[in-house]
Structure formats: C-alpha cells, structure tokens
Amino acid sequence: DGGITQSPKYLFRKEGQNVTLSCEQNLNHDAMYWYRQDPGQGLRLIYYSQIVNDFQKGDIAEGYSVSREKKESFPLTVTSAQKNPTAFYLCASSIYTFGGNGYTFGSGTRLTVV
C-alpha cells in the first residue's frame, strides 16, 4: 500500500528541547510539504521541497528546520527557537505536474509542550 507515514502520532516536548518529526512516503512523489494546523484553523505552510537536497521556506519557517537527503524522507525539526510549538503537524506529498495535482497527507503528529 502506497502512502505517507508520520511518526510519532503524539509527541511531548520540554521547554528548550529540539524534537524531530518523521515523514516517509513510498509514492515516488517529488514534492513534499510540512504544514502546521492550530485548533479550529486552516493549514499554514512551514517548509516545502520539490527535489532531493533542496527545500524552501514557507510562510512560518522561523523556529523550524528540515532536510531532504532522500526522496522518500522529509523530517521536520522543531527547535527551541519556536516559542509556541504546540500544534498538529501535517506532512504531504505530491507529483507536481503543470496544472497541479492533489496532495496526499499523512495522519499527522500532535506536538505538545510540557
């Protein structure tokens, strides 16, 4: 079965701690994205990558970092510089062709600061 796997499902972070959220896809998609969702809100783009070893900042990149060393993997690190990290984090991928295609989403990671 092809899809996107996010792990862990729940994550707790202490103040001042960096944490890494995993996102793996076996869809052979070139593009991958990280979004943040706050309660009752839409999705805001953190980072995206269209190709291995390249990624771009989204609208709210401050306090986050990513890497794209393999096509299948796009991990997100929430650093201690992110002052309000409690949120639901969603990873997505797509085959981007002219005219666009839909995203495939993972099931999300809920991050809570304790």
Next chain:
Amino acid sequence: SQQGEEDPQALSIQEGENATMNCSYKTSINNLQWYRQNSGRGLVHLILIRSNEREKHSGRLRVTLDTSKKSSSLLITASRAADTASYFCATDPLGSSNTGKLIFGQGTTLQVKP
C-alpha cells in the same frame, strides 16, 4: 497568508439533506482543490477543478468555480452521517513558479445528524 475564506464556518444538517460550502479567494489561480479532514486525522483530497473548468462532479460531490468572482462551492448531495468532517478549500496560485504550494482556507465544519 490565507488565500481562501470559507463560508459558513460551521454547518449542521440532517442526514439526507444537501450541504453547500463556499470558498472565496483573492488572487488568480491555476486550480482549486477541496479536502476533507476527519477529527484528529490528516486531510483527504476530494476533487480538483482547474481554472478553465466551471463545474466538476465526483460521486455525490459537485464543485463549481467562478473565476470572475474568485469563488467556488462544494455541494454534497444526500448527506450521510459519515460525511461529518471539516472541509477545506485550497488554491494553487497563478505565478507560484510551479512550486505546487497550496494555500488553505480555514475550513467549514459539517455535522450531519442521523
């Protein structure tokens, strides 16, 4: 940057009734997409309509697009309790340099009562 605004924010109907959700956006687009999100889960792609299309159908879903008014609507006919979810519109802005980035609205929460 929020592109789409959805209306209403919340909708409650009886099973069997039709549900209509609207989305307005600000800038010209390549395409507009609708997604469904069940509580605490990732988003699922429902339908994509391109800027040169006016109407599209998929099962019980009907999407319209009016680029002159920069608006779209999603109609779910003969709703079922299983349709209870949040629905998001997402736009692929024209001139986004083929990044595939989508901009999501804040969503409409639909409750279908049995």
